[in-house]
Amino acid sequence: MDHAAAAAALSDHFPQRIVxxxxEPTEVLYALGEERRIVGISGFTVRPPRARREKPKVSAFTSAKIGEILKLAPxxxxxxxxxxxxxxxxxxxxxVEVWISNHRSVDGILAYIRRLGALVGAHEKAEAYALRAERHLAEIRAAAARLPRRPQVYFEEWxxxxxxxxxxxxxxxxxxxxDDCFPELAREPLAKQRIxxxxxxxxxxxxxIILGSWCGKRFRPEKVAARPGWDTIPAVRHGDLxxxxxxxxxxxxxxxxxxxLDEIHRIITEWALR
Incomplete structure (x- = not known):
C-alpha cells in the first residue's frame, strides 16, 4: 500500500460526519482540505463562502435544529x-459525541487549530496551518513595533x-x-462580566480609536459619537470610529x-502615521 492509500485508510478511523x-470549525476544516467530513453547519457561517452553498444549516448560536442534526447521523x-x-x-x-471548545485567547485559537486537526487525523496539515498563522502574527507584530506611536483603542462588542x-x-x-482600553475586562470570559x-x-x-463590532448588526458610529459626553473623546473629535x-x-x-488582525492593523497604521 503506497503512502497516499495508507493515509486515506487511516483517515477513515476519524470522524466522517461532523456537524x-x-x-470556526467549518473554516478550519475547509482550510485543512477536510470539508468532506462536514454534514451540517451554523446558519451564521460566512467563511468560506462556498460552505453556505454546500452544507445544510442546522444551528444558530444559542439554538439548534436537534431533529435535523440527528437526521444527518453525525x-x-x-x-x-x-x-x-x-x-x-x-x-x-x-x-451524539460532542466537543465544545472554550478558548478565549490568541494562543487558544492556535491550539484549537492543532487539536481540531488531530481530531480528524490531519495533524500535519493543521500544524502547517497553525505555523502559517504564527508567522503572520509575528509579521504584524514586527510591523507594529516600527510605528511611531501606539493608540489607546476602545472595542465595543454590543x-x-x-x-x-x-x-x-x-x-x-x-x-x-x-493598547486595549479595558484590559482588566478583556480577561473576563463572559459577556455579562464585560458590561x-x-x-x-x-x-x-x-x-x-473606537472599533465597533455589534455581533450581527451594523455598527453605527454616529450613534456612538452622539452619546452624552463622548464629544470630548479623541476618537470622536477626530472621526476615528x-x-x-x-x-x-x-x-x-x-x-x-x-x-x-489585518484590518485592525491597517486602521492603527493610518492613525499612527497621520
Missing part, C-alpha cells in the same frame, strides 16, 4: 463555549448594554499596534488571526 455548531458535533451548553446536552442525551471586547480581541489589538453601567468610563479613558465586521473578529478562529 459544526459555530463557524459521529461528532463541534461547538464553542458555555453558551452552547444546552445544545450540547441535548445532543449528548441523543447519543451597544445596549455597552459590552467591551473579549480577550482574543484585546490581544489582537495589542499585536496590531494598539459597562454607562459610557462615563470610556470618556475618562479617552481612546484614540470604525466598524470591524463581526465574522472576522468575534469568532475565535482563523478569521481573527488573519483578516481581523
Amino acid at each position: 459544526c455548531l459555530t463557524e 459521529d461528532l458535533a463541534i461547538g464553542f463555549s458555555d453558551i452552547q451548553a444546552d445544545i450540547a446536552r441535548e445532543l449528548v442525551k441523543a447519543g 451597544d445596549e448594554p455597552i459590552i467591551t471586547g473579549i480577550r482574543w480581541v484585546a490581544e489582537i489589538i495589542g499585536i496590531a499596534g494598539g 459597562l453601567p454607562n459610557g462615563d468610563e470610556v470618556v475618562r479613558r479617552a481612546p484614540d 470604525h466598524e470591524i465586521k463581526s465574522p472576522i473578529i468575534l469568532q475565535p478562529g482563523p478569521a481573527a488571526l488573519f483578516d481581523g
Whole structure:
C-alpha cells in the first residue's frame, strides 16, 4: 500500500460526519482540505463562502435544529463555549459525541487549530496551518513595533448594554499596534462580566480609536459619537470610529488571526502615521 492509500485508510478511523455548531470549525476544516467530513453547519457561517452553498444549516448560536442534526447521523458535533451548553446536552442525551471548545485567547485559537486537526487525523496539515498563522502574527507584530506611536483603542462588542471586547480581541489589538482600553475586562470570559453601567468610563479613558463590532448588526458610529459626553473623546473629535465586521473578529478562529488582525492593523497604521 503506497503512502497516499495508507493515509486515506487511516483517515477513515476519524470522524466522517461532523456537524459544526459555530463557524470556526467549518473554516478550519475547509482550510485543512477536510470539508468532506462536514454534514451540517451554523446558519451564521460566512467563511468560506462556498460552505453556505454546500452544507445544510442546522444551528444558530444559542439554538439548534436537534431533529435535523440527528437526521444527518453525525459521529461528532463541534461547538464553542458555555453558551452552547444546552445544545450540547441535548445532543449528548441523543447519543451524539460532542466537543465544545472554550478558548478565549490568541494562543487558544492556535491550539484549537492543532487539536481540531488531530481530531480528524490531519495533524500535519493543521500544524502547517497553525505555523502559517504564527508567522503572520509575528509579521504584524514586527510591523507594529516600527510605528511611531501606539493608540489607546476602545472595542465595543454590543451597544445596549455597552459590552467591551473579549480577550482574543484585546490581544489582537495589542499585536496590531494598539493598547486595549479595558484590559482588566478583556480577561473576563463572559459577556455579562464585560458590561459597562454607562459610557462615563470610556470618556475618562479617552481612546484614540473606537472599533465597533455589534455581533450581527451594523455598527453605527454616529450613534456612538452622539452619546452624552463622548464629544470630548479623541476618537470622536477626530472621526476615528470604525466598524470591524463581526465574522472576522468575534469568532475565535482563523478569521481573527488573519483578516481581523489585518484590518485592525491597517486602521492603527493610518492613525499612527497621520
